[in-house]
Amino acid sequence: MIKYFTHSLSIAFISWIVGMIINALLIKTTFYEKNLTHLNFIKSKKLNKFLGIGIFKWIVKNTFFKFFNPKLKLKNKVEPAELDHLCNEMTLAEINHLIAFLAVCIYALVLMFKAKFLFALIMMLVNILMNLYPSLLQQENKRRIDVFRKRFKAL
Template structure:
């Protein structure tokens, strides 16, 4: 069972690279604008219910905070449009990674072992889906702030 979880963690880290590569190709298409405004969960209470606040705390207070320095507010003069763009890149990359790992989990579930697929999926959710949902929430916060300024 430990090897299944280890494989899930490894494939999730690999999926980050796959997501970045696919995103760099996708960013040049006309469909990317539609992808930049995705909102899967718009309800703040549902985000709280699924534990997104706990996930946000983990990202802010562990070494994960050092992963993407481009989406940090360093000072009050930060360009919100640029930060939102970087958040979109991170969000779409994580979504691509989520789909990549989900397809591997489905393959393993049908061909090898359904427990293997479940454990891969349980690792994939916090490694890829939650970061994408967190980016969506942060982009909504930036959009609300920009509307107040205007």
């Protein structure tokens, strides 16, 4: 079981690279601009709270994960152009994680067809924590940035 967990962690990290490569190919397409930049799976704050996005956010902010993407930090004083740049960086990270999530899901399906159910289950749990939750957190943060954008426009 430990072997499955360590393999799943390795696959999750590799999936991040796969996500970045595929996203780099997609970013210049109209499909990316029209369909991927404005994804919003969970709009309800209650559902986000129920899923534990707040706990996940705390973990990211207070552990070594905070060093993974330093571009996603807000300063104390923010200009509207910085919000646009930050939102673009968050969209990039979000899509990277979603592509990585889908890649690992496909791999887990292959494992299921090979009757490696425990390995597939552990891999999906790690995948959810390492790819889906970061993507959902980016979506929540983008919604928070939209609130700031509206405030700047009102001024």
